[in-house]
Amino acid sequence: MTEAAKDTVRQRLLDAAVRKLESNGPESLQARPLAAEVNASTMAVYTHFGGMPQLLDEVTREGFARFDAELAGVPHSGDSLVDLLALGLAYRQFALQNPQLYRLMFGLTTPGTRRAKERDLTTDGSPSTLSEGVSAFNHLVGAVAKAVESGRIHAEDPVAVAGQIWSATHGYVLLEIAGVFGREGHGLVTTLRPMIINLLVGLGASREDVEASMARMSGAGR
Template sequence: MGISDRKEREKEEMRRRILDSAKKLFLEMGYEKTSIRGIADDIEYSPATIYLYFKDKNELLYVLHQEAFVEFGKTFEKVAHLETAFEKLIQLGYEYLNFAFSNPELYELMFLLTAPMETLEIRDDVWEEGKNVYFALENLVAQCQEEGHFKNANVPELSMMIWATVHGLVTLQLRKRCGMFSEEEKESRIQGGLNSLIQVLKAY
């Protein structure tokens, strides 16, 4: 390995270290209470080192947000082998729950922290990753309609309803709003909620 290759690897390792620290602190302390100095202290480097890689904490959170959506987008790959669009849509619901509960920190960054969306107001680029994932869902619903499902449905509105319902099930659990139920009952009710949505979609 040449000198330039080693330097590039070391640069990428430092960038990853900064991002991992930022993610930990954002989730532990919240966006407002996390500072560049705090991240620097956590990795035992000076704040100046952070600024060599990222402009500010907005950019740090934005990059983490993008990465989370790229990972989430892989759920669509897990249903690609299924034969019909409707089968893919149904399985995608289960994959959504599995992703959220297996990766609660990523889900928090994607959907439950407000700061990533606020950074878009001061950036020139478009939120491509989130947009691509959402419109992949909308395209799948449109394909279901072409197969004969949802004949009289407005595809964008139905897509939003599907996403909002599954997101709501996840959020109730991750934000601990199901404390009136036992752990076993929580899981049963969340899975039952998704199953009920599927039955509604089948009858649509």
């Protein structure tokens, strides 16, 4: 088998694992049915990944790569608060569209993975040893830094503030995935947006300024 063919089989297995995870849950991630889905032998899982634990690690990496791409796709508006708020909405959208993958990425499902939890943000300034996870988080750090530079919020450590916003958003989306806020997006209006506004006000932004940026973002269809 050529290297190109090997890469193709490997990617097909990885894509199939993500699809099965979302459609049937983590219990469906087993070597034999996964290989059958891409018309490969069970041995292909071991040849290309070493085994199911390693494949799950790669699914986690793939999840963070897709998450990174989602956040990277948020357009810059010229308003640092709009950009920061838009990242929060993109975060929510990714989690709601990929709930099983999102939970796996953060080790909140069985079978699970520890790949996303190997570093301490409070001491290392980085949440993960996975470059894809670091890149995803850095979109938020960069947006916070721009909001500080433009005088919209006040903070000495953009990484710490990004961690606060991340923590709030992560907790919210897990509750929304669980159905706590219903299935019609009510929580976005009643909980997530007010929570982020309050957090930004606590960081020195005026409520009127944040609400005006929120209105501009909504008016732009974001």
